[in-house]
Amino acid sequence: xxxxxxxxxxxxxxxxxxxxxxxxxxxxxxxxxxxxxxxxxxxxxxxxxxxxxxxxxxxxxxxxxxxxxxxxxxxxxxxxxxxxxxxxxxxxxxxxxxxxxxxxxxxxxxxxxxxxxxxxxxxxxxxxxxxxxxxxxxxxxxxxxxxxxxxxxxxxxxxxxxxxxxxxxxxxxxxxxxxxxxxxxxxxxxxxxxxxxxxxxxxxxxxxxxxxxxxxxxxxxxxxxxxxxxxxxxxxxxxxxxxxxxxxxxxxxxxxxxxxxxxxxxxxxxxxxxxxxxxxxxxxxxxxxxxxxxxxxxxxxxxxxxxxxxxxxxxxxxxxxxxxxxxxxxxxxxxxxxxxxxxxxxxxxxxxxxxxxxxxxxxxxxxxxxxxxxxxxxxxxxxxxxxxxxxxxxxxxxxxxxxxxxxxxxxxxxxxxxxxxxxxxxxxxxxxxxxxxxxxxxxxxxxxxxxxxxxxxxxxxxxxxxxxx
RNA sequence: GGCGCCGUGGCGGAGUGGUUACGCAGAGGUCUGCAAAACCUUGUACGCCGGUUCAAUUCCGGCCGGUGCCUCCA
Numbered sequence: 001x002x003x004x005x006x007x008x009x010x011x012x013x014x015x016x017x018x019x020x021x022x023x024x025x026x027x028x029x030x031x032x033x034x035x036x037x038x039x040x041x042x043x044x045x046x047x048x049x050x051x052x053x054x055x056x057x058x059x060x061x062x063x064x065x066x067x068x069x070x071x072x073x074x075x076x077x078x079x080x081x082x083x084x085x086x087x088x089x090x091x092x093x094x095x096x097x098x099x100x101x102x103x104x105x106x107x108x109x110x111x112x113x114x115x116x117x118x119x120x121x122x123x124x125x126x127x128x129x130x131x132x133x134x135x136x137x138x139x140x141x142x143x144x145x146x147x148x149x150x151x152x153x154x155x156x157x158x159x160x161x162x163x164x165x166x167x168x169x170x171x172x173x174x175x176x177x178x179x180x181x182x183x184x185x186x187x188x189x190x191x192x193x194x195x196x197x198x199x200x201x202x203x204x205x206x207x208x209x210x211x212x213x214x215x216x217x218x219x220x221x222x223x224x225x226x227x228x229x230x231x232x233x234x235x236x237x238x239x240x241x242x243x244x245x246x247x248x249x250x251x252x253x254x255x256x257x258x259x260x261x262x263x264x265x266x267x268x269x270x271x272x273x274x275x276x277x278x279x280x281x282x283x284x285x286x287x288x289x290x291x292x293x294x295x296x297x298x299x300x301x302x303x304x305x306x307x308x309x310x311x312x313x314x315x316x317x318x319x320x321x322x323x324x325x326x327x328x329x330x331x332x333x334x335x336x337x338x339x340x341x342x343x344x345x346x347x348x349x350x351x352x353x354x355x356x357x358x359x360x361x362x363x364x365x366x367x368x369x370x371x372x373x374x375x376x377x378x379x380x381x382x383x384x385x386x387x388x389x390x391x392x393x394x395x396x397x398x399x400x401x402x403x404x405x406x407x408x409x410x411x412x413x414x415x416x417x418x419x420x421x422x423x424x425x426x427x428x429x430x431x432x433x434x435x436x437x438x439x440x441x442x443x444x445x446x447x448x449x450x451x452x453x454x455x456x457x458x459x460x461x462x463x464x465x466x467x468x469x
Numbered sequence: 470g471g472c473g474c475c476g477u478g479g480c481g482g483a484g485u486g487g488u489u490a491c492g493c494a495g496a497g498g499u500c501u502g503c504a505a506a507a508c509c510u511u512g513u514a515c516g517c518c519g520g521u522u523c524a525a526u527u528c529c530g531g532c533c534g535g536u537g538c539c540u541c542c543a
Binding site for chain 2: 029036040041042191193194242246247250273275276278283310314320321322325327332378379383390443455457459
């Protein structure tokens, strides 16, 4: 299986570093608000990548994701929403609430939450791990204490013969004016970043003593992922995922922290980044009024899995243009796939013999090839759409095929229930009326079924039902 | 200013140096009690200008447009 590696800007063959299990870390949400569809698309990518590695790549996967549950935004919102609580309690309440909402969103868009190991940045073990790493970095001269916290010294890192700029080369020419002129912090160098921030008024804080200084405060953003990934997966691990916005500085800084004290310069073998969603061709922003959450999509009557299809219909490394019209297309495709899956319940649609079974085999093999090719989900979905564009299914083979498709795409096609006996009786009665050429009764029964969300079409083998919408 | 990515038919969106992507929507037809589905047919697609080539949407250069990163945003 090949995957584009931001580190090398090349397609890289995926081989588990330990020979059997692909260890994967996905930068998770900052849990201070509802995730927007851009956030969610990143998690559809991570989820689909894991599925592809397991099913198409045939490797075991250990997949970890963090919740960033302490930072400026979570703290600010927690004080707004829970002003009468202590800072720690308020933070707990806020982040607990949004973790719940996030997990619900994940499930609704078909991401397998159960396949993920989650960890919170404020987990005591993580806090301890961060303090330990900061202490060791400080001891070796990679960190220094300033007025408002502890900073990582990029200069020291470079002097140790290490490369800062593995993902994005930084130099005087491409450093923004704002950054150079930013002397708000007591930093030795413009690119140095905070490992630890000392407490400000009303902020939750953890005790921390470093080199005799009492530095009660909270962790910086980047150190969280360095410690969590290592605690859960070890180092180096195989794949680090995230949105393109995280390439710099977040992932660059993670690499620096994680490798400063190591002889191995590698934090993760492959960094895989998904590009952003555009809405009507524009960057999504609240001020442009093109900013959506999953609830907005559901409120317009779309199935959440429609969004998943929409994301999978394009390549993860290209900008997806989200439009309501394209979501309509995705919804219709989803309805079609479900109607196809429902054919397994209907004798009128069954076709035995090797023809369909062979087609299943070919289509599946094409899908797996597409996914092995840098996760070309658009290509894979094309084969799926073609496969499902039929009135017939092989009753012997369809279920196992649906099971595999669900493992691959998460579109929940495999366990769709049959219609009720009452509905089947209605269909039979209507067919009898139709045979008797009693068109008024026949149409009345058809309308009755339509009222229950069941539409019928008459074929040479008898009526076939499908669910509306 | 620096470093990138992208520009494909009504919409979305793959891909390729010379042959139909695909999905959705549209038009005409066959079929049908009606309907739906199915099937058949159909729409001068590759931002603009040059260059390389027997041949470019596909490679190269320029231009125009979109978009991203360059301090905490997926």
